[in-house]
Amino acid sequence: MLRIDNLTKTFGANTAVDRATIHVDRPMMIGIIGRSGAGKSTLLRMLNRLTPHSSGTITFNGLDVTALKGGDMRRWQAQCAMIFQQFNLVPRMDVVSNVLHGTLNRHSTLAALFNLYPASDIHRAIDILERLGIAQHAPKRAEALSGGQQQRVAIARALMQDPQIILADEPIASLDPMNAQVVMEALRRIHEEDGRMVIANLHTLDTARRYCDRVIGMRDGRIVFDGLPEQLTTGAARDIYGADASFSEAATSTEIDALDRPSAHTTARVPA
Numbered sequence: 001m002l003r004i005d006n007l008t009k010t011f012g013a014n015t016a017v018d019r020a021t022i023h024v025d026r027p028m029m030i031g032i033i034g035r036s037g038a039g040k041s042t043l044l045r046m047l048n049r050l051t052p053h054s055s056g057t058i059t060f061n062g063l064d065v066t067a068l069k070g071g072d073m074r075r076w077q078a079q080c081a082m083i084f085q086q087f088n089l090v091p092r093m094d095v096v097s098n099v100l101h102g103t104l105n106r107h108s109t110l111a112a113l114f115n116l117y118p119a120s121d122i123h124r125a126i127d128i129l130e131r132l133g134i135a136q137h138a139p140k141r142a143e144a145l146s147g148g149q150q151q152r153v154a155i156a157r158a159l160m161q162d163p164q165i166i167l168a169d170e171p172i173a174s175l176d177p178m179n180a181q182v183v184m185e186a187l188r189r190i191h192e193e194d195g196r197m198v199i200a201n202l203h204t205l206d207t208a209r210r211y212c213d214r215v216i217g218m219r220d221g222r223i224v225f226d227g228l229p230e231q232l233t234t235g236a237a238r239d240i241y242g243a244d245a246s247f248s249e250a251a252t253s254t255e256i257d258a259l260d261r262p263s264a265h266t267t268a269r270v271p272a
Protein backbone atom coordinates (compact mmCIF):
# COMPACT_ATOMS: atom_id res chain seq x y z
CA MET A 1 0.00 0.00 0.00
CA LEU A 2 2.44 2.66 1.25
CA ARG A 3 6.12 2.08 0.61
CA ILE A 4 8.76 4.49 1.79
CA ASP A 5 12.25 3.48 0.71
CA ASN A 6 15.52 5.09 1.76
CA LEU A 7 13.79 8.44 2.15
CA THR A 8 16.36 11.08 3.03
CA LYS A 9 16.26 14.80 3.74
CA THR A 10 19.32 16.93 4.21
CA PHE A 11 19.39 20.57 5.27
CA GLY A 12 22.92 21.67 4.36
CA ALA A 13 25.24 19.39 6.32
CA ASN A 14 22.44 18.22 8.60
CA THR A 15 20.64 14.98 7.72
CA ALA A 16 17.15 15.38 9.19
CA VAL A 17 15.85 12.05 7.87
CA ASP A 18 18.35 9.35 7.02
CA ARG A 19 17.33 6.54 4.63
CA ALA A 20 13.95 5.90 6.25
CA THR A 21 12.28 2.72 5.01
CA ILE A 22 8.71 1.92 6.04
CA HIS A 23 6.36 -0.52 4.33
CA VAL A 24 2.67 -0.50 5.24
CA ASP A 25 0.49 -3.17 3.66
CA ARG A 26 -2.89 -2.19 5.14
CA PRO A 27 -4.41 0.96 6.62
CA MET A 28 -2.93 1.05 10.11
CA MET A 29 -2.77 3.59 12.87
CA ILE A 30 0.93 4.33 13.20
CA GLY A 31 2.60 6.38 15.91
CA ILE A 32 6.00 7.95 15.32
CA ILE A 33 7.96 8.74 18.45
CA GLY A 34 11.38 10.19 19.17
CA ARG A 35 13.14 13.08 20.82
CA SER A 36 12.91 16.64 19.62
CA GLY A 37 14.87 16.97 16.37
CA ALA A 38 14.69 13.25 15.57
CA GLY A 39 13.12 14.00 12.16
CA LYS A 40 9.47 13.15 12.83
CA SER A 41 7.93 16.30 11.31
CA THR A 42 10.30 16.26 8.34
CA LEU A 43 9.26 12.67 7.58
CA LEU A 44 5.54 13.55 7.67
CA ARG A 45 6.06 16.69 5.60
CA MET A 46 7.94 14.75 2.92
CA LEU A 47 5.07 12.27 2.79
CA ASN A 48 2.57 14.88 1.68
CA ARG A 49 5.18 16.80 -0.30
CA LEU A 50 5.16 19.91 1.90
CA THR A 51 8.93 19.45 2.16
CA PRO A 52 10.84 18.25 -0.91
CA HIS A 53 12.86 15.09 -0.28
CA SER A 54 16.57 14.82 -1.06
CA SER A 55 16.60 11.17 -2.14
CA GLY A 56 14.63 7.94 -1.84
CA THR A 57 11.12 7.06 -2.93
CA ILE A 58 7.52 7.06 -1.70
CA THR A 59 4.91 4.99 -3.51
CA PHE A 60 1.24 4.64 -2.65
CA ASN A 61 -0.71 1.81 -4.34
CA GLY A 62 1.93 1.81 -7.06
CA LEU A 63 1.84 5.60 -7.58
CA ASP A 64 5.27 7.25 -7.42
CA VAL A 65 4.42 10.08 -5.01
CA THR A 66 7.86 11.67 -5.17
CA ALA A 67 7.51 12.20 -8.94
CA LEU A 68 4.15 14.04 -8.82
CA LYS A 69 3.89 17.62 -10.06
CA GLY A 70 1.24 20.36 -10.36
CA GLY A 71 -2.35 19.16 -10.19
CA ASP A 72 -1.30 15.57 -9.53
CA MET A 73 0.70 16.69 -6.51
CA ARG A 74 -2.23 18.74 -5.19
CA ARG A 75 -4.51 15.72 -5.60
CA TRP A 76 -2.02 13.68 -3.59
CA GLN A 77 -1.93 16.36 -0.89
CA ALA A 78 -5.71 16.12 -0.63
CA GLN A 79 -5.36 12.33 -0.30
CA CYS A 80 -3.13 12.68 2.75
CA ALA A 81 -4.62 15.45 4.83
CA MET A 82 -2.45 16.99 7.51
CA ILE A 83 -3.36 18.01 11.06
CA PHE A 84 -1.09 20.23 13.10
CA GLN A 85 -0.34 20.89 16.76
CA GLN A 86 -1.66 24.46 16.47
CA PHE A 87 -4.86 23.41 14.61
CA ASN A 88 -4.25 26.02 11.82
CA LEU A 89 -7.88 27.16 11.70
CA VAL A 90 -9.01 30.64 10.66
CA PRO A 91 -9.79 31.91 14.20
CA ARG A 92 -12.40 34.56 13.35
CA MET A 93 -14.25 32.38 10.86
CA ASP A 94 -17.13 30.18 11.97
CA VAL A 95 -16.58 26.48 12.52
CA VAL A 96 -18.55 25.23 9.54
CA SER A 97 -16.72 27.58 7.14
CA ASN A 98 -13.43 26.33 8.53
CA VAL A 99 -14.53 22.77 7.80
CA LEU A 100 -15.70 23.73 4.29
CA HIS A 101 -12.20 25.00 3.62
CA GLY A 102 -11.33 21.31 3.33
CA THR A 103 -13.09 21.29 -0.04
CA LEU A 104 -10.99 24.15 -1.43
CA ASN A 105 -9.18 21.78 -3.73
CA ARG A 106 -12.42 21.27 -5.58
CA HIS A 107 -13.87 24.78 -5.57
CA SER A 108 -12.72 28.11 -6.86
CA THR A 109 -11.20 30.47 -4.32
CA LEU A 110 -13.70 33.10 -5.41
CA ALA A 111 -16.66 30.90 -4.56
CA ALA A 112 -15.07 30.14 -1.20
CA LEU A 113 -14.53 33.84 -0.57
CA PHE A 114 -18.24 34.45 -0.82
CA ASN A 115 -19.11 31.25 1.05
CA LEU A 116 -20.79 29.87 -2.06
CA TYR A 117 -20.57 26.24 -1.14
CA PRO A 118 -23.02 23.69 -2.53
CA ALA A 119 -25.71 22.68 -0.04
CA SER A 120 -24.50 19.07 -0.24
CA ASP A 121 -21.07 20.15 1.04
CA ILE A 122 -22.64 22.10 3.90
CA HIS A 123 -24.70 19.07 4.90
CA ARG A 124 -21.63 16.88 4.75
CA ALA A 125 -19.68 19.31 6.92
CA ILE A 126 -22.46 19.27 9.54
CA ASP A 127 -22.60 15.46 9.43
CA ILE A 128 -18.86 15.25 10.04
CA LEU A 129 -19.09 17.75 12.91
CA GLU A 130 -21.94 15.67 14.31
CA ARG A 131 -19.82 12.57 14.12
CA LEU A 132 -17.06 14.31 16.04
CA GLY A 133 -19.52 15.48 18.67
CA ILE A 134 -19.20 19.22 17.96
CA ALA A 135 -22.09 20.01 15.60
CA GLN A 136 -23.63 22.31 18.22
CA HIS A 137 -20.62 24.63 17.76
CA ALA A 138 -21.00 24.91 13.96
CA PRO A 139 -22.06 28.61 13.90
CA LYS A 140 -19.48 29.78 16.45
CA ARG A 141 -16.18 31.38 15.62
CA ALA A 142 -13.35 28.85 15.79
CA GLU A 143 -11.51 30.98 18.36
CA ALA A 144 -14.42 30.59 20.78
CA LEU A 145 -13.83 26.84 21.10
CA SER A 146 -11.57 24.93 23.48
CA GLY A 147 -8.33 23.45 22.15
CA GLY A 148 -9.78 19.97 21.98
CA GLN A 149 -12.84 21.22 20.12
CA GLN A 150 -10.63 23.20 17.70
CA GLN A 151 -8.55 20.14 16.96
CA ARG A 152 -11.74 18.21 16.21
CA VAL A 153 -12.70 21.01 13.77
CA ALA A 154 -9.30 20.53 12.12
CA ILE A 155 -9.98 16.78 11.88
CA ALA A 156 -13.41 17.55 10.36
CA ARG A 157 -11.75 19.84 7.80
CA ALA A 158 -9.35 17.02 6.93
CA LEU A 159 -12.24 14.56 6.57
CA MET A 160 -13.98 16.89 4.07
CA GLN A 161 -11.16 15.95 1.67
CA ASP A 162 -12.09 12.28 2.12
CA PRO A 163 -8.40 11.42 2.50
CA GLN A 164 -6.94 7.93 2.45
CA ILE A 165 -4.26 8.97 4.91
CA ILE A 166 -4.42 11.39 7.82
CA LEU A 167 -1.04 12.77 8.87
CA ALA A 168 -1.08 14.30 12.33
CA ASP A 169 1.96 16.23 13.56
CA GLU A 170 1.79 16.26 17.38
CA PRO A 171 -2.01 16.55 17.33
CA ILE A 172 -2.34 16.60 21.11
CA ALA A 173 0.82 18.42 22.19
CA SER A 174 -1.11 21.62 23.01
CA LEU A 175 -3.98 19.92 24.80
CA ASP A 176 -4.71 19.00 28.41
CA PRO A 177 -4.98 15.24 29.12
CA MET A 178 -8.77 15.19 28.91
CA ASN A 179 -8.90 16.89 25.48
CA ALA A 180 -5.91 14.85 24.32
CA GLN A 181 -7.85 11.69 25.02
CA VAL A 182 -10.92 12.89 23.12
CA VAL A 183 -8.82 13.83 20.07
CA MET A 184 -6.85 10.54 20.06
CA GLU A 185 -10.09 8.58 20.40
CA ALA A 186 -11.56 10.52 17.45
CA LEU A 187 -8.52 9.64 15.29
CA ARG A 188 -8.70 6.01 16.38
CA ARG A 189 -12.39 5.83 15.54
CA ILE A 190 -11.87 7.38 12.09
CA HIS A 191 -9.19 4.78 11.46
CA GLU A 192 -11.34 1.87 12.60
CA GLU A 193 -14.67 2.88 11.11
CA ASP A 194 -13.51 4.38 7.81
CA GLY A 195 -10.41 2.26 7.26
CA ARG A 196 -8.24 5.36 6.81
CA MET A 197 -4.55 5.15 7.56
CA VAL A 198 -3.45 7.48 10.37
CA ILE A 199 0.19 8.40 10.91
CA ALA A 200 0.72 10.54 14.00
CA ASN A 201 3.84 12.05 15.49
CA LEU A 202 3.39 11.71 19.21
CA HIS A 203 5.27 13.12 22.10
CA THR A 204 4.79 10.35 24.58
CA LEU A 205 5.37 6.64 24.49
CA ASP A 206 2.24 6.02 26.45
CA THR A 207 -0.04 7.63 23.83
CA ALA A 208 1.61 5.66 21.02
CA ARG A 209 1.25 2.39 22.95
CA ARG A 210 -2.32 3.08 23.86
CA TYR A 211 -3.77 4.07 20.49
CA CYS A 212 -1.51 2.76 17.73
CA ASP A 213 -1.24 -0.61 15.96
CA ARG A 214 2.36 0.02 15.10
CA VAL A 215 5.04 2.24 16.58
CA ILE A 216 8.02 3.69 14.73
CA GLY A 217 10.85 5.12 16.79
CA MET A 218 13.23 7.68 15.29
CA ARG A 219 16.55 8.87 16.57
CA ASP A 220 18.88 11.32 14.79
CA GLY A 221 16.93 10.93 11.55
CA ARG A 222 17.07 7.14 11.54
CA ILE A 223 14.37 4.59 12.25
CA VAL A 224 15.62 2.64 15.26
CA PHE A 225 12.39 0.82 16.13
CA ASP A 226 9.48 -0.44 14.05
CA GLY A 227 7.10 -2.86 15.68
CA LEU A 228 4.02 -3.58 17.72
CA PRO A 229 3.34 -1.51 20.84
CA GLU A 230 3.92 -4.60 22.99
CA GLN A 231 7.39 -5.04 21.45
CA LEU A 232 8.37 -1.63 22.75
CA THR A 233 10.48 -2.87 25.64
CA THR A 234 12.52 -0.75 28.03
CA GLY A 235 15.58 -1.50 25.88
CA ALA A 236 13.83 -0.36 22.70
CA ALA A 237 12.67 2.83 24.43
CA ARG A 238 16.23 3.55 25.48
CA ASP A 239 17.38 3.06 21.87
CA ILE A 240 14.86 5.67 20.81
CA TYR A 241 15.26 8.20 23.58
CA GLY A 242 18.90 7.48 24.51
CA ALA A 243 20.34 5.73 27.54
CA ASP A 244 21.19 9.05 29.14
CA ALA A 245 17.70 10.39 28.79
CA SER A 246 15.94 11.62 31.83
CA PHE A 247 12.87 11.12 29.61
CA SER A 248 11.75 14.55 30.63
CA GLU A 249 11.52 15.57 26.99
CA ALA A 250 9.32 12.94 25.52
CA ALA A 251 8.43 10.35 28.10
CA THR A 252 8.43 10.10 31.83
CA SER A 253 10.51 7.50 33.62
CA THR A 254 7.25 6.14 34.98
CA GLU A 255 6.25 5.41 31.41
CA ILE A 256 9.51 3.62 30.77
CA ASP A 257 9.11 1.65 34.00
CA ALA A 258 5.58 0.75 33.03
CA LEU A 259 6.63 -0.70 29.69
CA ASP A 260 6.38 -4.29 30.83
CA ARG A 261 2.74 -3.90 31.68
CA PRO A 262 0.30 -5.21 29.02
CA SER A 263 -0.79 -2.49 26.63
CA ALA A 264 -4.31 -1.14 26.84
CA HIS A 265 -5.66 -0.66 23.33
CA THR A 266 -8.51 1.74 23.45
CA THR A 267 -11.42 1.87 21.09
CA ALA A 268 -13.51 4.13 23.25
CA ARG A 269 -16.01 6.49 21.74
CA VAL A 270 -15.99 10.22 21.42
CA PRO A 271 -18.38 11.75 23.92
CA ALA A 272 -20.99 14.12 22.53
Ligand SMILES: Nc1ncnc2c1ncn2[C@@H]1O[C@H](COP(=O)(O)OP(=O)(O)OP(=O)(O)O)[C@@H](O)[C@H]1O
Nearest residue numbers: 011014015016034035036037038039040041042043
Ligand atom coordinates in the same frame (compact mmCIF):
# COMPACT_ATOMS: atom_id res chain seq x y z
N1 LIG B 1 13.48 24.07 7.38
C1 LIG B 1 14.55 23.57 8.01
N2 LIG B 1 15.78 24.08 7.77
C2 LIG B 1 16.88 23.58 8.37
N3 LIG B 1 16.86 22.55 9.24
C3 LIG B 1 15.67 22.00 9.52
C4 LIG B 1 14.45 22.48 8.93
N4 LIG B 1 13.43 21.72 9.40
C5 LIG B 1 13.98 20.83 10.26
N5 LIG B 1 15.32 20.99 10.33
C6 LIG B 1 16.24 20.19 11.15
O1 LIG B 1 15.97 18.82 10.87
C7 LIG B 1 16.05 18.05 12.06
C8 LIG B 1 14.75 17.32 12.29
O2 LIG B 1 13.74 18.27 12.58
P1 LIG B 1 12.20 17.85 12.77
O3 LIG B 1 11.45 19.11 12.92
O4 LIG B 1 11.82 16.92 11.69
O5 LIG B 1 12.27 17.07 14.16
P2 LIG B 1 11.08 16.54 15.09
O6 LIG B 1 11.39 15.13 15.41
O7 LIG B 1 9.80 16.83 14.44
O8 LIG B 1 11.25 17.41 16.41
P3 LIG B 1 10.15 18.00 17.45
O9 LIG B 1 9.78 16.86 18.34
O10 LIG B 1 10.88 19.07 18.16
O11 LIG B 1 9.01 18.51 16.64
C9 LIG B 1 16.43 19.00 13.17
O12 LIG B 1 17.81 18.96 13.36
C10 LIG B 1 16.00 20.35 12.62
O13 LIG B 1 16.78 21.37 13.15
Ligand SMILES: [Mg+2]
Nearest residue numbers: 040041042201
Ligand atom coordinates in the same frame (compact mmCIF):
# COMPACT_ATOMS: atom_id res chain seq x y z
MG1 LIG C 1 8.16 18.00 14.98
